[in-house]
Amino acid sequence: MRTPGELVTALTERAFTGQALDSRTGSMYYRARWYDPRLGRFIQADTVVPEPGNPQDLNRYAYARNNPLRCADPTGHCPWCIPVAIVILKGVDYGWTAYDVWQAARVLNDPDAPRDEKLLAGLNIAVAVAFEAGEPDDELPVAVPLDDIGRRALMVRARLVLAEGGEEALRRYLREQFGEQADEVLGWVVRAAEGEGARVIERHHLLPRRFREYFEAAGLDINAPEFIVELPRDVHRLKPYGLHTGPDNWNRLWRDFFTENPNASPEEILQYLDWMMRRFGLR
Amino acid sequence: MKFYELTDPDRLRHYKQGEYIYGQPKWAREYGLAEWADSVKLEQIVCPVNPNHRRAGKRLTDLTIILLSPRVGDFMWTWPADCLITDRVLELFRQAELTGFEVKPVVVEKVKRLGKRRLEEIPALWELVVTGKGGNARPESGIRVIYRCEACGMVRHSSYQNGILVDEAQWDGSDFFTVNGYPKHILVTERVKDLIIAHRLTNCVLIPAEKLRWPETMMRPEDFYRERGLLQEK
Numbered sequence: 298m299r300t301p302g303e304l305v306t307a308l309t310e311r312a313f314t315g316q317a318l319d320s321r322t323g324s325m326y327y328r329a330r331w332y333d334p335r336l337g338r339f340i341q342a343d344t345v346v347p348e349p350g351n352p353q354d355l356n357r358y359a360y361a362r363n364n365p366l367r368c369a370d371p372t373g374h375c376p377w378c379i380p381v382a383i384v385i386l387k388g389v390d391y392g393w394t395a396y397d398v399w400q401a402a403r404v405l406n407d408p409d410a411p412r413d414e415k416l417l418a419g420l421n422i423a424v425a426v427a428f429e430a431g432e433p434d435d436e437l438p439v440a441v442p443l444d445d446i447g448r449r450a451l452m453v454r455a456r457l458v459l460a461e462g463g464e465e466a467l468r469r470y471l472r473e474q475f476g477e478q479a480d481e482v483l484g485w486v487v488r489a490a491e492g493e494g495a496r497v498i499e500r501h502h503l504l505p506r507r508f509r510e511y512f513e514a515a516g517l518d519i520n521a522p523e524f525i526v527e528l529p530r531d532v533h534r535l536k537p538y539g540l541h542t543g544p545d546n547w548n549r550l551w552r553d554f555f556t557e558n559p560n561a562s563p564e565e566i567l568q569y570l571d572w573m574m575r576r577f578g579l580r
Numbered sequence: 581m582k583f584y585e586l587t588d589p590d591r592l593r594h595y596k597q598g599e600y601i602y603g604q605p606k607w608a609r610e611y612g613l614a615e616w617a618d619s620v621k622l623e624q625i626v627c628p629v630n631p632n633h634r635r636a637g638k639r640l641t642d643l644t645i646i647l648l649s650p651r652v653g654d655f656m657w658t659w660p661a662d663c664l665i666t667d668r669v670l671e672l673f674r675q676a677e678l679t680g681f682e683v684k685p686v687v688v689e690k691v692k693r694l695g696k697r698r699l700e701e702i703p704a705l706w707e708l709v710v711t712g713k714g715g716n717a718r719p720e721s722g723i724r725v726i727y728r729c730e731a732c733g734m735v736r737h738s739s740y741q742n743g744i745l746v747d748e749a750q751w752d753g754s755d756f757f758t759v760n761g762y763p764k765h766i767l768v769t770e771r772v773k774d775l776i777i778a779h780r781l782t783n784c785v786l787i788p789a790e791k792l793r794w795p796e797t798m799m800r801p802e803d804f805y806r807e808r809g810l811l812q813e814k
Contacts, residue, residue: 507615507659514624514636544593545797548659552590552613553795556661556764560625560635562734568804576797 390442397445398425405489411536413459415490416467420455422489423482424448497530501540503570503579505548511555515563526579540577547577583746583789584773586756586766588613588657592785594795602777603785611783612648614658617689619644627732635734643707644687650694652703653783661764663708669781670706676775680712680754710766712754718745723761726802727812737761739800743790765792 324331324340333340404410404418428444451474458470464487471479503526504512504519512519534541541547554569555561561569574580584601589608592600621640627633645658656664664686665673673681683706691702717723722741728734737760744759746767751757755769773786794800805811 510616510620510622511636511660514622514634516624516631516634549590549593550797552659552661553798557739557762557795557798558801559660559764560637560734562632562635564632565801565804569799572799 386442390445393442393445394425397448398422401425412490416459416464416486417452417456419486419489420467420471420482421448421452423485424451498527499530499533501526501528501533501547503574504566505551507548508551508555511559511561512566515561515566517563517566547573550576581746581748582770583767584770584786585744585789585792586663586768586772586776587785587787588655588661588663589783589785590657591787594793595787595791599791600785600787602773607653607783611651611653611656614645614647614656614664616658616660617644617646617687619689625732625734627729627734629731630729633729633732633734642684642687644689645705646689647691647702648693650691650697650702652705654779654781655784656705657783663710663766664705665708666703666705668703672775672779672781676771678755678772678775680710680752680756682709682711683707684709708756708766710756710758710763712757713750713752714746714757714759714767715750715752716747717759717761718747721745723759725761725812727805727810735761736801736805738802739794739798740792741794743788743792745790 323335324333326332331340332338398421401418401421404414405422410418425444425448428448455467455470459467462469468479468483471483475482502519503524504517506519509519517524528540531539533539536542539546550573551569554566558565571580589603589605589611590613592603592605592608619641620643623637623640625633625635625637643658643662643664645664647656652666654666654669656666658664665683670683686705686707688699688702688705691697691699717740720742721744722738723744724738725735726738727736740762744762744765744767746759755772757767758765759767767789768786776784776786802811
Protein backbone atom coordinates (compact mmCIF):
# COMPACT_ATOMS: atom_id res chain seq x y z
CA MET A 298 0.00 0.00 0.00
CA ARG A 299 1.35 3.41 -0.89
CA THR A 300 1.20 6.17 1.67
CA PRO A 301 0.57 9.84 0.78
CA GLY A 302 4.18 10.59 1.70
CA GLU A 303 5.57 8.31 -1.02
CA LEU A 304 3.57 10.00 -3.74
CA VAL A 305 4.61 13.50 -2.68
CA THR A 306 8.29 12.54 -2.35
CA ALA A 307 8.36 11.59 -5.96
CA LEU A 308 7.15 14.98 -7.17
CA THR A 309 8.43 17.70 -4.85
CA GLU A 310 10.26 18.59 -1.67
CA ARG A 311 7.08 20.31 -0.44
CA ALA A 312 4.23 18.41 1.14
CA PHE A 313 0.58 19.12 2.09
CA THR A 314 -0.07 22.86 2.71
CA GLY A 315 3.44 23.56 1.46
CA GLN A 316 5.35 22.15 4.42
CA ALA A 317 8.96 20.95 4.12
CA LEU A 318 9.45 17.23 3.54
CA ASP A 319 12.46 15.41 4.97
CA SER A 320 13.23 12.95 2.14
CA ARG A 321 15.51 10.86 4.40
CA THR A 322 12.93 10.07 7.11
CA GLY A 323 9.80 10.82 5.09
CA SER A 324 8.55 13.13 7.89
CA MET A 325 7.04 16.56 7.30
CA TYR A 326 8.16 19.60 9.24
CA TYR A 327 5.21 21.70 10.52
CA ARG A 328 7.25 24.32 12.37
CA ALA A 329 5.92 23.39 15.81
CA ARG A 330 6.41 19.62 15.37
CA TRP A 331 7.08 16.76 12.93
CA TYR A 332 4.37 14.76 11.14
CA ASP A 333 4.74 11.17 9.93
CA PRO A 334 2.52 10.67 6.87
CA ARG A 335 2.81 6.89 7.08
CA LEU A 336 1.26 6.91 10.56
CA GLY A 337 -1.08 9.76 9.65
CA ARG A 338 -0.12 11.31 12.99
CA PHE A 339 2.27 13.86 14.43
CA ILE A 340 5.16 12.15 16.14
CA GLN A 341 5.27 14.85 18.86
CA ALA A 342 2.37 16.14 20.95
CA ASP A 343 0.95 19.56 20.02
CA THR A 344 2.32 22.21 22.36
CA VAL A 345 -1.06 23.94 22.48
CA VAL A 346 -4.68 22.82 22.79
CA PRO A 347 -6.56 25.42 20.70
CA GLU A 348 -10.03 24.71 22.13
CA PRO A 349 -9.94 22.54 25.29
CA GLY A 350 -13.73 22.14 25.04
CA ASN A 351 -13.43 20.40 21.65
CA PRO A 352 -12.72 16.64 22.13
CA GLN A 353 -10.86 16.53 18.81
CA ASP A 354 -8.37 19.06 20.17
CA LEU A 355 -7.57 16.83 23.15
CA ASN A 356 -5.89 14.34 20.80
CA ARG A 357 -2.62 16.25 20.58
CA TYR A 358 -1.18 13.86 17.92
CA ALA A 359 -4.00 14.30 15.40
CA TYR A 360 -3.70 16.53 12.32
CA ALA A 361 -6.27 19.30 11.92
CA ARG A 362 -8.95 17.61 14.03
CA ASN A 363 -8.69 14.56 11.77
CA ASN A 364 -10.41 16.58 9.04
CA PRO A 365 -7.73 17.61 6.50
CA LEU A 366 -10.31 18.25 3.80
CA ARG A 367 -11.85 21.16 5.70
CA CYS A 368 -9.00 22.30 7.93
CA ALA A 369 -5.34 23.08 7.45
CA ASP A 370 -2.57 23.53 10.01
CA PRO A 371 0.42 25.25 8.40
CA THR A 372 2.05 26.06 11.75
CA GLY A 373 1.32 22.82 13.50
CA HIS A 374 -0.95 24.60 15.99
CA CYS A 375 -3.95 26.14 14.25
CA PRO A 376 -6.42 24.21 12.14
CA TRP A 377 -8.46 27.38 11.37
CA CYS A 378 -5.55 29.55 10.18
CA ILE A 379 -6.42 29.61 6.50
CA PRO A 380 -10.15 30.35 6.92
CA VAL A 381 -9.32 32.98 9.55
CA ALA A 382 -6.68 34.52 7.29
CA ILE A 383 -9.23 34.69 4.45
CA VAL A 384 -11.74 36.44 6.70
CA ILE A 385 -9.10 38.94 7.91
CA LEU A 386 -7.96 39.69 4.36
CA LYS A 387 -11.58 40.15 3.25
CA GLY A 388 -12.03 42.53 6.19
CA VAL A 389 -8.94 44.52 5.22
CA ASP A 390 -10.06 44.56 1.58
CA TYR A 391 -13.61 45.82 2.17
CA GLY A 392 -12.66 47.90 5.24
CA TRP A 393 -9.97 49.79 3.36
CA THR A 394 -12.31 50.59 0.50
CA ALA A 395 -15.12 51.62 2.85
CA TYR A 396 -12.80 53.87 4.90
CA ASP A 397 -11.43 55.62 1.81
CA VAL A 398 -14.91 56.15 0.36
CA TRP A 399 -16.10 57.55 3.71
CA GLN A 400 -13.16 59.95 3.89
CA ALA A 401 -13.70 61.06 0.29
CA ALA A 402 -17.40 61.63 0.95
CA ARG A 403 -16.51 63.84 3.91
CA VAL A 404 -14.30 65.99 1.67
CA LEU A 405 -17.09 66.29 -0.92
CA ASN A 406 -19.51 67.44 1.77
CA ASP A 407 -17.09 69.87 3.39
CA PRO A 408 -18.05 73.39 2.31
CA ASP A 409 -14.53 74.60 3.10
CA ALA A 410 -12.68 71.94 1.10
CA PRO A 411 -10.73 73.30 -1.90
CA ARG A 412 -12.01 72.40 -5.37
CA ASP A 413 -8.91 70.29 -6.18
CA GLU A 414 -9.44 68.20 -3.05
CA LYS A 415 -13.07 67.70 -4.03
CA LEU A 416 -12.07 66.60 -7.53
CA LEU A 417 -9.67 64.04 -6.09
CA ALA A 418 -12.25 62.86 -3.56
CA GLY A 419 -14.83 62.36 -6.32
CA LEU A 420 -12.27 60.49 -8.42
CA ASN A 421 -11.36 58.29 -5.45
CA ILE A 422 -15.00 57.24 -5.02
CA ALA A 423 -15.48 56.61 -8.74
CA VAL A 424 -12.35 54.47 -8.94
CA ALA A 425 -13.17 52.61 -5.73
CA VAL A 426 -16.60 51.66 -7.07
CA ALA A 427 -15.20 50.62 -10.46
CA PHE A 428 -12.34 48.60 -9.00
CA GLU A 429 -14.44 46.91 -6.34
CA ALA A 430 -17.10 45.93 -8.87
CA GLY A 431 -14.54 44.41 -11.21
CA GLU A 432 -12.36 42.74 -8.60
CA PRO A 433 -11.64 39.09 -9.53
CA ASP A 434 -10.94 37.92 -6.00
CA ASP A 435 -14.63 38.14 -5.10
CA GLU A 436 -15.11 35.06 -7.27
CA LEU A 437 -12.28 33.21 -5.55
CA PRO A 438 -11.78 31.96 -2.00
CA VAL A 439 -9.01 34.52 -1.50
CA ALA A 440 -9.08 38.21 -0.74
CA VAL A 441 -6.05 40.38 -1.38
CA PRO A 442 -6.69 44.17 -1.40
CA LEU A 443 -4.97 44.58 -4.76
CA ASP A 444 -7.72 46.96 -5.91
CA ASP A 445 -7.02 49.30 -2.97
CA ILE A 446 -3.29 49.22 -3.55
CA GLY A 447 -3.83 49.98 -7.24
CA ARG A 448 -6.36 52.72 -6.46
CA ARG A 449 -3.99 54.37 -3.98
CA ALA A 450 -1.20 54.34 -6.58
CA LEU A 451 -3.55 55.85 -9.16
CA MET A 452 -4.69 58.56 -6.74
CA VAL A 453 -1.12 59.50 -5.79
CA ARG A 454 -0.33 59.97 -9.48
CA ALA A 455 -3.61 61.85 -10.10
CA ARG A 456 -2.82 64.26 -7.24
CA LEU A 457 0.60 65.00 -8.72
CA VAL A 458 -0.82 65.46 -12.21
CA LEU A 459 -3.56 67.80 -10.96
CA ALA A 460 -1.10 69.85 -8.90
CA GLU A 461 1.33 70.23 -11.77
CA GLY A 462 -0.95 70.56 -14.79
CA GLY A 463 -4.45 71.35 -13.53
CA GLU A 464 -7.71 69.81 -14.66
CA GLU A 465 -6.70 69.42 -18.31
CA ALA A 466 -3.67 67.35 -17.31
CA LEU A 467 -5.90 65.26 -15.05
CA ARG A 468 -8.27 64.67 -17.98
CA ARG A 469 -5.37 63.45 -20.14
CA TYR A 470 -4.13 61.18 -17.37
CA LEU A 471 -7.59 59.67 -16.90
CA ARG A 472 -7.85 59.06 -20.65
CA GLU A 473 -4.58 57.12 -20.48
CA GLN A 474 -5.98 55.03 -17.63
CA PHE A 475 -9.60 54.56 -18.61
CA GLY A 476 -9.69 55.27 -22.34
CA GLU A 477 -13.10 56.33 -23.67
CA GLN A 478 -14.70 56.24 -20.25
CA ALA A 479 -12.42 58.96 -18.88
CA ASP A 480 -14.70 61.83 -19.90
CA GLU A 481 -17.66 60.18 -18.27
CA VAL A 482 -15.68 59.62 -15.06
CA LEU A 483 -14.38 63.18 -15.00
CA GLY A 484 -17.83 64.59 -15.76
CA TRP A 485 -19.22 62.80 -12.73
CA VAL A 486 -16.28 63.95 -10.61
CA VAL A 487 -16.71 67.62 -11.61
CA ARG A 488 -20.46 67.49 -10.93
CA ALA A 489 -19.72 66.02 -7.50
CA ALA A 490 -17.08 68.67 -6.74
CA GLU A 491 -19.35 71.50 -7.83
CA GLY A 492 -22.34 70.06 -6.05
CA GLU A 493 -24.92 71.78 -3.92
CA GLY A 494 -22.30 73.13 -1.51
CA ALA A 495 -20.83 75.53 -4.04
CA ARG A 496 -24.16 76.76 -5.44
CA VAL A 497 -25.79 77.74 -2.16
CA ILE A 498 -26.46 81.46 -1.87
CA GLU A 499 -25.52 82.90 1.50
CA ARG A 500 -26.05 86.24 3.22
CA HIS A 501 -22.84 88.13 3.81
CA HIS A 502 -22.79 90.82 6.48
CA LEU A 503 -20.67 93.64 5.13
CA LEU A 504 -20.34 94.92 8.71
CA PRO A 505 -19.22 91.81 10.63
CA ARG A 506 -21.16 90.80 13.72
CA ARG A 507 -17.87 90.48 15.64
CA PHE A 508 -17.66 94.28 15.73
CA ARG A 509 -21.39 94.91 16.12
CA GLU A 510 -20.93 97.12 19.19
CA TYR A 511 -18.54 99.42 17.34
CA PHE A 512 -20.88 99.72 14.35
CA GLU A 513 -23.94 100.30 16.50
CA ALA A 514 -22.14 102.96 18.54
CA ALA A 515 -21.49 104.73 15.24
CA GLY A 516 -25.20 104.48 14.44
CA LEU A 517 -24.90 101.71 11.83
CA ASP A 518 -27.25 98.71 11.91
CA ILE A 519 -25.34 95.64 10.76
CA ASN A 520 -28.64 93.96 9.76
CA ALA A 521 -29.83 96.82 7.57
CA PRO A 522 -30.49 95.63 3.99
CA GLU A 523 -27.85 97.94 2.56
CA PHE A 524 -25.21 96.12 4.63
CA ILE A 525 -26.15 92.60 3.56
CA VAL A 526 -25.31 91.09 0.20
CA GLU A 527 -26.16 87.67 -1.18
CA LEU A 528 -23.18 85.69 -2.43
CA PRO A 529 -22.60 82.13 -3.68
CA ARG A 530 -21.02 80.06 -0.97
CA ASP A 531 -17.75 79.70 -2.87
CA VAL A 532 -17.43 83.50 -3.21
CA HIS A 533 -18.48 83.95 0.41
CA ARG A 534 -16.50 81.44 2.39
CA LEU A 535 -15.09 78.56 0.35
CA LYS A 536 -11.37 78.20 -0.19
CA PRO A 537 -9.41 79.37 -2.02
CA TYR A 538 -11.13 82.60 -3.08
CA GLY A 539 -13.89 83.09 -0.52
CA LEU A 540 -14.06 86.45 1.28
CA HIS A 541 -13.65 84.70 4.62
CA THR A 542 -10.61 82.64 3.63
CA GLY A 543 -6.93 83.47 3.63
CA PRO A 544 -4.94 85.57 6.10
CA ASP A 545 -6.20 88.96 4.90
CA ASN A 546 -9.83 87.95 4.90
CA TRP A 547 -12.90 90.16 5.37
CA ASN A 548 -13.06 89.98 9.18
CA ARG A 549 -9.33 90.36 9.73
CA LEU A 550 -9.20 93.52 7.65
CA TRP A 551 -12.00 94.95 9.81
CA ARG A 552 -9.91 93.96 12.81
CA ASP A 553 -6.98 95.95 11.45
CA PHE A 554 -9.33 98.89 11.01
CA PHE A 555 -10.65 98.87 14.57
CA THR A 556 -7.20 98.27 16.05
CA GLU A 557 -6.00 101.51 14.46
CA ASN A 558 -9.28 103.34 14.89
CA PRO A 559 -11.37 101.96 17.78
CA ASN A 560 -13.64 104.99 17.90
CA ALA A 561 -14.26 105.31 14.18
CA SER A 562 -17.03 107.62 12.98
CA PRO A 563 -19.74 106.37 10.58
CA GLU A 564 -18.10 108.29 7.73
CA GLU A 565 -14.75 106.59 8.35
CA ILE A 566 -16.42 103.18 8.60
CA LEU A 567 -18.34 103.65 5.35
CA GLN A 568 -15.23 104.88 3.54
CA TYR A 569 -13.38 101.74 4.67
CA LEU A 570 -16.33 99.56 3.67
CA ASP A 571 -16.26 101.11 0.19
CA TRP A 572 -12.55 100.36 -0.09
CA MET A 573 -13.10 96.78 1.16
CA MET A 574 -15.86 96.17 -1.39
CA ARG A 575 -13.61 97.31 -4.20
CA ARG A 576 -10.75 95.17 -2.94
CA PHE A 577 -12.93 92.04 -2.80
CA GLY A 578 -14.66 92.73 -6.12
CA LEU A 579 -18.08 93.45 -4.62
CA ARG A 580 -18.38 96.81 -6.42
CA MET B 581 15.53 103.09 26.03
CA LYS B 582 13.97 100.52 23.78
CA PHE B 583 10.25 99.88 23.72
CA TYR B 584 8.21 97.10 22.20
CA GLU B 585 4.64 96.59 21.21
CA LEU B 586 3.00 93.67 23.01
CA THR B 587 0.47 92.28 20.57
CA ASP B 588 -1.20 89.15 19.25
CA PRO B 589 0.18 86.62 16.73
CA ASP B 590 -2.51 87.57 14.21
CA ARG B 591 -0.64 90.85 13.66
CA LEU B 592 2.32 88.91 12.30
CA ARG B 593 0.43 88.79 8.98
CA HIS B 594 1.99 92.18 8.39
CA TYR B 595 5.54 91.33 9.49
CA LYS B 596 8.34 89.13 8.28
CA GLN B 597 10.54 86.98 10.46
CA GLY B 598 13.32 89.14 11.87
CA GLU B 599 11.05 92.17 12.20
CA TYR B 600 9.63 90.88 15.48
CA ILE B 601 11.74 89.64 18.34
CA TYR B 602 9.38 87.17 20.00
CA GLY B 603 6.31 85.16 19.05
CA GLN B 604 5.17 82.54 16.58
CA PRO B 605 2.66 83.01 13.73
CA LYS B 606 1.28 79.51 14.34
CA TRP B 607 -0.14 80.64 17.69
CA ALA B 608 -2.76 82.63 15.78
CA ARG B 609 -4.19 79.38 14.43
CA GLU B 610 -3.65 77.39 17.61
CA TYR B 611 -5.38 79.73 20.03
CA GLY B 612 -7.65 81.81 17.79
CA LEU B 613 -9.32 85.03 18.85
CA ALA B 614 -12.06 85.29 21.45
CA GLU B 615 -15.37 86.95 20.58
CA TRP B 616 -17.32 89.37 22.71
CA ALA B 617 -20.55 87.99 24.12
CA ASP B 618 -23.77 89.90 23.38
CA SER B 619 -23.78 91.31 26.92
CA VAL B 620 -20.68 93.49 26.26
CA LYS B 621 -21.75 97.09 25.68
CA LEU B 622 -19.90 100.20 24.56
CA GLU B 623 -20.62 103.81 25.39
CA GLN B 624 -21.95 105.79 22.42
CA ILE B 625 -20.59 109.33 22.02
CA VAL B 626 -22.89 111.70 20.13
CA CYS B 627 -21.62 115.05 18.89
CA PRO B 628 -24.08 117.91 19.51
CA VAL B 629 -22.88 119.61 16.34
CA ASN B 630 -21.82 116.98 13.82
CA PRO B 631 -23.82 113.72 13.52
CA ASN B 632 -20.87 112.24 11.64
CA HIS B 633 -18.87 112.21 14.86
CA ARG B 634 -21.08 109.57 16.50
CA ARG B 635 -18.75 106.83 17.68
CA ALA B 636 -17.85 104.24 20.30
CA GLY B 637 -16.48 105.40 23.63
CA LYS B 638 -15.48 103.42 26.70
CA ARG B 639 -16.69 99.91 27.35
CA LEU B 640 -19.51 100.00 29.87
CA THR B 641 -19.32 96.39 31.02
CA ASP B 642 -16.61 93.96 32.06
CA LEU B 643 -15.55 91.53 29.37
CA THR B 644 -17.64 88.43 28.74
CA ILE B 645 -16.19 86.31 25.98
CA ILE B 646 -16.68 83.23 23.84
CA LEU B 647 -13.53 81.20 23.30
CA LEU B 648 -12.93 79.50 19.98
CA SER B 649 -11.47 76.39 21.60
CA PRO B 650 -10.59 75.09 25.07
CA ARG B 651 -6.94 75.74 24.32
CA VAL B 652 -5.82 78.72 26.37
CA GLY B 653 -2.36 80.30 26.04
CA ASP B 654 -0.59 82.49 28.58
CA PHE B 655 -2.06 85.43 26.67
CA MET B 656 -5.38 85.46 24.85
CA TRP B 657 -6.77 88.16 22.57
CA THR B 658 -10.20 89.22 21.43
CA TRP B 659 -11.31 90.31 17.98
CA PRO B 660 -11.43 93.95 19.15
CA ALA B 661 -7.81 93.51 20.36
CA ASP B 662 -8.33 93.26 24.14
CA CYS B 663 -5.39 91.62 25.92
CA LEU B 664 -6.23 88.80 28.35
CA ILE B 665 -3.80 87.05 30.68
CA THR B 666 -3.94 83.96 32.86
CA ASP B 667 -3.40 83.78 36.64
CA ARG B 668 0.14 82.60 36.05
CA VAL B 669 1.05 85.62 33.94
CA LEU B 670 -0.60 87.99 36.39
CA GLU B 671 1.43 86.46 39.21
CA LEU B 672 4.64 86.85 37.19
CA PHE B 673 3.84 90.51 36.48
CA ARG B 674 3.12 91.15 40.14
CA GLN B 675 6.23 89.36 41.36
CA ALA B 676 8.31 91.43 38.96
CA GLU B 677 6.52 94.57 40.26
CA LEU B 678 5.67 95.73 36.77
CA THR B 679 3.72 98.98 36.58
CA GLY B 680 1.19 100.66 34.32
CA PHE B 681 -1.61 98.13 34.34
CA GLU B 682 -4.59 96.90 36.27
CA VAL B 683 -6.68 93.83 35.71
CA LYS B 684 -10.40 93.20 35.42
CA PRO B 685 -12.08 89.81 35.63
CA VAL B 686 -13.16 88.14 32.41
CA VAL B 687 -16.21 85.89 32.24
CA VAL B 688 -15.97 83.02 29.77
CA GLU B 689 -19.56 82.52 28.67
CA LYS B 690 -18.97 79.70 26.22
CA VAL B 691 -16.15 77.63 24.80
CA LYS B 692 -16.54 76.24 21.29
CA ARG B 693 -15.34 72.66 20.66
CA LEU B 694 -15.30 72.05 24.41
CA GLY B 695 -15.81 68.29 23.93
CA LYS B 696 -15.89 66.37 27.18
CA ARG B 697 -14.20 69.11 29.16
CA ARG B 698 -16.20 71.34 31.45
CA LEU B 699 -16.29 75.14 31.37
CA GLU B 700 -14.86 75.20 34.91
CA GLU B 701 -11.66 73.55 33.67
CA ILE B 702 -10.80 76.57 31.52
CA PRO B 703 -8.09 78.67 33.25
CA ALA B 704 -9.24 81.97 34.77
CA LEU B 705 -8.54 84.98 32.54
CA TRP B 706 -7.98 88.62 33.38
CA GLU B 707 -8.25 91.62 31.13
CA LEU B 708 -5.00 93.58 31.08
CA VAL B 709 -6.07 97.22 31.24
CA VAL B 710 -3.16 99.53 30.45
CA THR B 711 -3.04 102.63 32.65
CA GLY B 712 0.48 103.88 31.85
CA LYS B 713 0.76 107.05 29.77
CA GLY B 714 3.25 107.63 26.99
CA GLY B 715 1.94 111.08 26.03
CA ASN B 716 2.37 112.13 22.43
CA ALA B 717 4.67 110.07 20.25
CA ARG B 718 7.79 111.79 18.96
CA PRO B 719 7.16 113.87 15.81
CA GLU B 720 9.54 111.63 13.82
CA SER B 721 6.91 108.89 14.09
CA GLY B 722 4.69 110.93 11.82
CA ILE B 723 1.95 110.87 14.45
CA ARG B 724 0.32 114.27 14.92
CA VAL B 725 -3.16 115.65 15.53
CA ILE B 726 -4.90 116.20 12.20
CA TYR B 727 -8.48 116.88 13.30
CA ARG B 728 -10.14 117.99 16.51
CA CYS B 729 -13.83 118.68 17.25
CA GLU B 730 -14.26 121.10 20.11
CA ALA B 731 -17.93 120.14 20.50
CA CYS B 732 -17.53 116.42 21.23
CA GLY B 733 -13.80 116.06 21.84
CA MET B 734 -13.15 113.82 18.84
CA VAL B 735 -9.45 113.88 18.02
CA ARG B 736 -7.84 112.25 15.02
CA HIS B 737 -4.15 111.45 14.72
CA SER B 738 -2.20 110.79 11.55
CA SER B 739 -0.73 107.36 10.82
CA TYR B 740 2.68 106.24 12.07
CA GLN B 741 5.30 106.40 9.34
CA ASN B 742 8.44 105.31 11.21
CA GLY B 743 7.09 103.08 13.92
CA ILE B 744 5.76 104.52 17.16
CA LEU B 745 8.62 106.46 18.72
CA VAL B 746 8.19 107.18 22.41
CA ASP B 747 8.98 110.63 23.78
CA GLU B 748 10.65 109.70 27.06
CA ALA B 749 10.06 113.21 28.38
CA GLN B 750 6.30 112.62 28.20
CA TRP B 751 6.34 108.95 29.20
CA ASP B 752 5.32 108.35 32.84
CA GLY B 753 7.86 105.56 33.32
CA SER B 754 5.29 102.73 33.41
CA ASP B 755 6.17 99.30 32.12
CA PHE B 756 2.88 99.14 30.19
CA PHE B 757 1.64 102.28 28.44
CA THR B 758 0.01 103.67 25.31
CA VAL B 759 0.62 106.84 23.32
CA ASN B 760 -2.08 109.34 22.39
CA GLY B 761 -4.14 108.32 19.40
CA TYR B 762 -3.31 104.62 19.49
CA PRO B 763 -4.91 103.08 22.59
CA LYS B 764 -4.94 99.54 21.15
CA HIS B 765 -1.16 99.45 20.77
CA ILE B 766 0.24 98.25 24.11
CA LEU B 767 3.82 99.43 24.49
CA VAL B 768 6.12 97.77 27.02
CA THR B 769 9.58 98.22 28.44
CA GLU B 770 12.58 95.92 28.25
CA ARG B 771 11.67 94.57 31.71
CA VAL B 772 8.42 93.19 30.32
CA LYS B 773 10.15 91.89 27.22
CA ASP B 774 12.79 90.07 29.28
CA LEU B 775 10.19 88.52 31.55
CA ILE B 776 8.07 87.26 28.63
CA ILE B 777 11.06 85.76 26.89
CA ALA B 778 12.55 84.26 30.07
CA HIS B 779 9.29 82.45 30.86
CA ARG B 780 8.54 81.66 27.20
CA LEU B 781 5.01 82.95 27.56
CA THR B 782 2.77 81.79 24.74
CA ASN B 783 0.38 83.50 22.32
CA CYS B 784 1.99 86.91 22.44
CA VAL B 785 4.30 88.80 20.12
CA LEU B 786 6.87 91.51 20.73
CA ILE B 787 7.67 93.95 17.94
CA PRO B 788 10.23 96.74 18.42
CA ALA B 789 8.15 99.94 18.55
CA GLU B 790 10.29 101.66 15.92
CA LYS B 791 9.56 98.84 13.44
CA LEU B 792 5.77 99.06 13.64
CA ARG B 793 4.29 99.52 10.18
CA TRP B 794 0.95 100.96 9.20
CA PRO B 795 -1.10 98.09 7.66
CA GLU B 796 -0.85 98.24 3.88
CA THR B 797 -4.53 97.40 3.69
CA MET B 798 -5.53 100.57 5.57
CA MET B 799 -6.06 104.07 4.21
CA ARG B 800 -4.05 106.58 6.21
CA PRO B 801 -6.25 108.95 8.25
CA GLU B 802 -4.39 112.02 6.94
CA ASP B 803 -5.34 111.00 3.37
CA PHE B 804 -8.97 110.49 4.41
CA TYR B 805 -9.21 113.93 6.01
CA ARG B 806 -7.21 115.60 3.23
CA GLU B 807 -9.60 114.18 0.58
CA ARG B 808 -12.52 115.76 2.43
CA GLY B 809 -10.75 119.05 3.02
CA LEU B 810 -10.94 118.53 6.77
CA LEU B 811 -7.23 118.39 7.56
CA GLN B 812 -6.58 120.88 10.36
CA GLU B 813 -2.80 120.68 10.60
CA LYS B 814 -0.84 123.74 9.66
